Amino acid sequence: MSNQLFPIRRRGLIRCAVAAVALLAAPVSLHAQDDPLPSWNDGAAKRAILDFVTDTTTEGGADFVAPEDRIATFDQDGTTWVEHPLYGQGLFALDRLSEMAPDHPEWKDTEPFKSVLSGDHAAMAKFTEKDWMEIVAVTHAGMSTADFEAIVADWLPKSKNPVFGVPVTELVYQPMIEVMDLLRANGYRTYIVTGGGQEFVRVYSKDVYGVPPEQVIGSSIVTKYEMRDGEPELMREPKLFFNDNDDGKAIGINLFIGKRPRIAFGNTEGDKEMLQWATAGDGARRGFLVLHDDADREFAYGPANGLPDTSVGAFSQDLMDTANASGWTVISMKNDWNTIFAGDVKKPK
Amino acid sequence: MSNQLFPIRRRGLIRCAVAAVALLAAPVSLHAQDDPLPSWNDGAAKRAILDFVTDTTTEGGADFVAPEDRIATFDQDGTTWVEHPLYGQGLFALDRLSEMAPDHPEWKDTEPFKSVLSGDHAAMAKFTEKDWMEIVAVTHAGMSTADFEAIVADWLPKSKNPVFGVPVTELVYQPMIEVMDLLRANGYRTYIVTGGGQEFVRVYSKDVYGVPPEQVIGSSIVTKYEMRDGEPELMREPKLFFNDNDDGKAIGINLFIGKRPRIAFGNTEGDKEMLQWATAGDGARRGFLVLHDDADREFAYGPANGLPDTSVGAFSQDLMDTANASGWTVISMKNDWNTIFAGDVKKPK
Numbered sequence: 001m002s003n004q005l006f007p008i009r010r011r012g013l014i015r016c017a018v019a020a021v022a023l024l025a026a027p028v029s030l031h032a033q034d035d036p037l038p039s040w041n042d043g044a045a046k047r048a049i050l051d052f053v054t055d056t057t058t059e060g061g062a063d064f065v066a067p068e069d070r071i072a073t074f075d076q077d078g079t080t081w082v083e084h085p086l087y088g089q090g091l092f093a094l095d096r097l098s099e100m101a102p103d104h105p106e107w108k109d110t111e112p113f114k115s116v117l118s119g120d121h122a123a124m125a126k127f128t129e130k131d132w133m134e135i136v137a138v139t140h141a142g143m144s145t146a147d148f149e150a151i152v153a154d155w156l157p158k159s160k161n162p163v164f165g166v167p168v169t170e171l172v173y174q175p176m177i178e179v180m181d182l183l184r185a186n187g188y189r190t191y192i193v194t195g196g197g198q199e200f201v202r203v204y205s206k207d208v209y210g211v212p213p214e215q216v217i218g219s220s221i222v223t224k225y226e227m228r229d230g231e232p233e234l235m236r237e238p239k240l241f242f243n244d245n246d247d248g249k250a251i252g253i254n255l256f257i258g259k260r261p262r263i264a265f266g267n268t269e270g271d272k273e274m275l276q277w278a279t280a281g282d283g284a285r286r287g288f289l290v291l292h293d294d295a296d297r298e299f300a301y302g303p304a305n306g307l308p309d310t311s312v313g314a315f316s317q318d319l320m321d322t323a324n325a326s327g328w329t330v331i332s333m334k335n336d337w338n339t340i341f342a343g344d345v346k347k348p349k
Numbered sequence: 350m351s352n353q354l355f356p357i358r359r360r361g362l363i364r365c366a367v368a369a370v371a372l373l374a375a376p377v378s379l380h381a382q383d384d385p386l387p388s389w390n391d392g393a394a395k396r397a398i399l400d401f402v403t404d405t406t407t408e409g410g411a412d413f414v415a416p417e418d419r420i421a422t423f424d425q426d427g428t429t430w431v432e433h434p435l436y437g438q439g440l441f442a443l444d445r446l447s448e449m450a451p452d453h454p455e456w457k458d459t460e461p462f463k464s465v466l467s468g469d470h471a472a473m474a475k476f477t478e479k480d481w482m483e484i485v486a487v488t489h490a491g492m493s494t495a496d497f498e499a500i501v502a503d504w505l506p507k508s509k510n511p512v513f514g515v516p517v518t519e520l521v522y523q524p525m526i527e528v529m530d531l532l533r534a535n536g537y538r539t540y541i542v543t544g545g546g547q548e549f550v551r552v553y554s555k556d557v558y559g560v561p562p563e564q565v566i567g568s569s570i571v572t573k574y575e576m577r578d579g580e581p582e583l584m585r586e587p588k589l590f591f592n593d594n595d596d597g598k599a600i601g602i603n604l605f606i607g608k609r610p611r612i613a614f615g616n617t618e619g620d621k622e623m624l625q626w627a628t629a630g631d632g633a634r635r636g637f638l639v640l641h642d643d644a645d646r647e648f649a650y651g652p653a654n655g656l657p658d659t660s661v662g663a664f665s666q667d668l669m670d671t672a673n674a675s676g677w678t679v680i681s682m683k684n685d686w687n688t689i690f691a692g693d694v695k696k697p698k
Contacts, residue, residue, distance in 0.1 A: 068561060145603060202607045212417060213607030220604065225596035225622055232625045234603050247574035254494060254583050255569065256605060258551045258562030273574055276581045 036182045039175040039339035045288070045331045049179060052263060052286045057186045063284035067187045071261045073217075073253060073274060074176065076194040076201060078267040078313040079290050080209065082171035084299040085162055086312060089196045092155055093132075096139040104138075125311060137238035141221060144233040145199060152203040166345055169208050173290075174342040176265070180209060183263070191261070193253060194218040195245040195270055199236075217256045219244045249274035265290070268313045275328055287328035291315055294334040297347055385531045388524040388688035394637070394680045398528060401612060401635045406535045412633035416536045420610045422566075422602060422623060423525065425543040425550060427616040427662040428639050429558065431520035433648040434511055435661065438545045441504055442481075445488040453487075474660060486587035490570060493582040494548060501552040515694055518557050522639075523691040525614070529558060532612070540610070542602060543567040544594035544619055548585075566605045568593045598623035614639070617662045624677055636677035640664055643683040646696055 040046040055063040056070070077083035086094075097107075097116050107113035112131035115123035140148065159168045180190045192211050194201055198218030205211040222237040244252045250273045253261060264271075264278035267290040275287035292299050292315070293307060303309040304320035323330055333340065389395040404412040405419070426432035435443075446456075446465050456462035461480035464472035489497065508516045529539045541560050543550055547567030554560040571586040593601045599622045602610065613620075613627035616639040624636035641648050641664070642656060652658040653669035672679055682689065 068555075198604075199607070206417075214605065216607070223600050223603065225599050225626075227625075232599060232622070232629050234600065250574050250581060251572050251583065254572065255547075256563065258548070258565070273581070276576075277574075280581050 036185070037175065037178045039178055039337055041336055041338050043336055045329050045336045048286060048288075048329045049182070052284060053182060053186050056262060056284050065262055065283065069259060069262065070183075070186070070188040071191065071257060071259050072180075072183045072188045073191045073193045073261040073264045073278065074180065074209075075249075075266040075268075075271045075274070076192050076196055078292065079265050079271070080173055080176045080180075080192070081168065082161060082164070082298065083313045084292075084301070084310070087196065088159070088161075088168040089200050091159060091161070091168065092152065092200070093135050093139045095155060095159070096151070097135060100138070133240070136221075140197065140200075141236045141238040144235055145223060146233070148199060148236055149203050152200055156204055164345060164347060169204055170343065170345050171341060172208055173337070174339050175337045176290075177209070177342065179265070180211070184210065188263075189215060191215045191217060191253075191257065193244065193249050193264075193274055195243075195248075197221075198244070217244060217252045219248075245270045247273045250277035253277060262286070264288070267292070268315055269319055272319060272322060275326070279326065279328070287323075287326065288331055289315065289319070289323055289328055290331045290333065293332055294337075294340070297340045298333060385534070386524065386527050388527055388686055390685055390687050392685055394678050394685045397635060397637075397678045398531070401633060402531060402535050405611060405633050414611055414632065418608060418611065419532075419535070419537040420540065420606060420608050421529075421532045421537045422540045422542045422610040422613045422627065423529065423558075424598075424615040424617075424620045424623070425541050425545055427641065428614050428620070429522055429525045429529075429541070430517065431510060431513070431647065432662045433641075433650070433659070436545065437508070437510075437517040437520075438549050440508060440510070440517065441501065441549070442484050442488045444504060444508070445500070446484060449487070482589070485570075489546065489549075490585045490587040493584055494572060495582070497548060497585055498552050501549055505553055513694060513696060518553055519692065519694050520690060521557055522686070523688050524686045526558070526691065528614070529560070533559065537612070538564060540564045540566060540602075540606065542593065542598050542613075542623060544592075544597075546570075547593070566593060566601045568597075594619045596622045599626035602626060611635070613637070616641070617664055618668055621668060621671060624675070628675065628677070636672075636675065637680055638664065638668070638672055638677055639680045639682065642681055643686075643689070646689045647682055 037046055037049065055061060056065040058064060074080050077087050081088065094116055097113065101107055101117055107117060112127055112134055156169055157167055160166065161168055161171055164171060183190055190211055192201055192205055192209065192215065196218050198216055198220045201218055202213040202216045205213060205216045220241045222239045222241045223234040224237055226233050226235050242248065242252065249271065253274065260281045261278040262284065263286045264275050265288045266275055279285045279287045291304065292301050293305065294300060300307050301310040301313065302315050304315045304317045386395055386398065404410060405414040407413060423429050426436050430437065443465055446462065450456055450466055456466060461476055461483055505518055506516055510517055510520055513520060532539055539560055541550055541554055541558065541564065545567050547565055547569045550567055551562040551565045554562060554565045569590045571588045571590045572583040573586055575582050575584055591597065591601065598620065602623065609630045610627040611633065612635045613624050614637045615624055628634040628636045641650050642654065643649060649656050650659040650662065651664050653664045653666045
């Protein structure tokens with residue numbers, strides 16, 4: 001097979017040619033000289049991905065999967081991009097709160113806004129779910145879906161991860177982009193299945209991951225249909241509609257796709273049910289969990305394997321035991337990835 | 350362009366070749382000798398569909414739509430298949446109730462079950478939403494999603510429309526199948542957007558319409574994730590999760606696709622918001638409503654245009670006025686369609 005059948009190795013729009021090849025379901029040979037996963041070190045994780053692709057696309061093979069059933073699902077935070085020290089969407093909520101504060105002088109004396117605006121990180125670390133919902137209610141609702149998209153699109157290039165000092169969209173894991181490209185080049189449709197906001201992720205999913213809006217499944221709030229000046233609008237209400245975490249990930253996959261994924265990638269407790277749902281059916285199926293064990297290049301947190309326990313994105317020893325018992329593959333960022341980010345992003349010393 | 354670029358004229362699986370051509374976005378020339386809509390009589394409706402396809406797929410044209418934005422949505426009941434004298438899914442619920450009755454002797458004396466089991470059509474015509482929800486609760490819930498699919502698949506070939514005496518899947522409108530095929534051959538993704546049950550329609554959508562499960566948006570009930578004997582199951586609960594009718598159709602389209610359709614087909618009040626949502630954006634957009642004005646070959650009901658008023662699938666004069674004011678095209682079954690059904694199905698005299 002010629003090079004053009006291999007996935008493009010950069011982020012950006014999916015090309016029609018690639019999609020057409022994918023739908024024609026031509027199996028892609030994996031020659032060493034055309035390594036489709038150059039950011040991966042040789043090892044069990046890389047081998048498991050390559051074998052899965054070969055096994056499920058070899059016509060006549062025992063594990064062949066029909067093109068229409070080639071579904072791959074990826075958690076986002078901590079799986080395809082950085083989630084520390086705070087989820088990307090958390091940074092958005094806090095920036096938006098600061099921007100809106102001049103119009104809300106009462107926030108200076110009202111929790112949870114007071115702690116955020118005064119930069120009281122100790123207090124913020126103790127925020128309850130209810131505190132966060134109050135913040136989401138004022139920052140993510142009360143506008144049309146079109147206005148929300150515009151606000152997110154405007155914020156993205158101005159966003160800044162507090163540790164790396166670069167926009168959140170620069171902190172995407174190159175090895176996972178390569179996996180998505182490889183899967184798509186082999187006829188898989190790649191879905192983001194995130195606990196984060198569906199409409200938030202849809203704003204950049206195509207540019208950043210090559211994943212179109214209709215393949216983003218996430219948490220969502222209630223929307224209300226209204227005619228405004230003769231034009232229909234969907235207004236965002238301050239009320240949770242669907243929580244795409246934990247069991248919600250299996251429920252969401254069934255609701256949006258109606259098919260079980262064949263391969264799924266996650267990194268925390270919240271992804272357990274997605275991996276169970278993906279790997280419990282018949283035929284070739286694979287589950288993967290990213291372990292953040294690379295403090296030098298990214299972050300190190302568990303508490304599995306004795307890594308530090310943190311409030312964002314826990315990988316517990318219990319999850320590690322489940323992974324081992326279930327035959328899921330644990331990806332070590334430190335050992336399995338020779339490159340973490342696309343471009344020149346490096347963690348400041 | 351050669352014949353192979355034209356849509357297949359029968360129901361069945363989408364072929365990879367057709368899909369690949371669609372994604373390559375080659376505009377399909379519409380030569381008279383290769384009429385892609387042979388079941389349509391020449392007239393304003395047929396011309397509107399053909400012009401829309403040409404206009405939105407001609408590269409460089411003012412109305413060109415990028416392949417990734419080619420979204421088409423179709424209501425099901427009364428738009429792509431027969432909804433009289435009762436919705437297909439209503440027939441399923443009633444058959445299922447009869448089948449389950451021996452295990453529920455108390456139903457003989459309890460409404461709404463009593464009226465159904467005694468065949469009291471006058472009482473059934475007066476059923477409230479709550480009555481129907483009680484019937485749905487016992488016939489559509491309390492089992493896993495996998496079991497529900499198996500029950501529906503088993504029922505379909507045994508189903509019988511009371512007027513036509515044939516299975517519900519035989520009562521699909523051939524002209525609409527041709528429109529779906531034509532749109533897909535031109536790079537459009539075709540979605541069913543139905544007030545009916547999403548998981549019900551997904552069982553047959555691929556075989557009957559060429560629409561895969563992930564492109565069926567419908568009403569749904571709550572599902573609950575459970576581990577049973579070490580295997581994950583999604584259990585169907587007797588509680589509505591999402592009502593995909595009226596404003597729910599616009600909300601559902603945004604939730605599931607995140608893009609506005611360019612072309613939408615419906616037939617009742619419940620489709621109004623879908624057509625508003627589809628046709629209000631920028632660029633070339635088209636809305637269509639099927640008017641059932643053919644009592645000889647199918648059914649005649651309105652009450653628009655003085656047709657009889659019925660309890661199933663009303664097309665009010667108000668909707669007709671909205672259609673005219675909005676530039677939506679009304680499809681007359683009697684005048685626009687020379688064929689109603691695929692195969693040999695005829696209405697008994």
